Amino acid sequence: AAVEIMLNTPLISDLIFKGEVAEIKEIMKRSRELGMQTFDQALYDLYEGQAITFEDALRNADSVNDLRLQIKLHSQRARSSDLSAGTEHLTIV
DSSP states (O other): OOOOBOOOOHHHHHHHHHTOGGGHHHHHHTOGGGTOBOHHHHHHHHHHTTSSOHHHHHHHOSSHHHHHHHHHHHOHHHHHHHTTTTOTTOOOO
């Protein structure tokens, strides 16, 4: 299951108190070591663990472009499947 996790840290509390909720998502992205994660990070992890397809990940993403870019730049799964892409016409002699 993909879940978003936000912890009640002093910074998060302060942002909520000040009404600066637009900044919370970015703080969550950068706070994985504290146990926070965005929904898109959870989808990325499920994709990497082969629990969901690329299409399922993008279909359910909060930000399709951000998730697509994260997969393209960081995914081991995407890299291994891209190794043979475009080589169908080649033959080994």
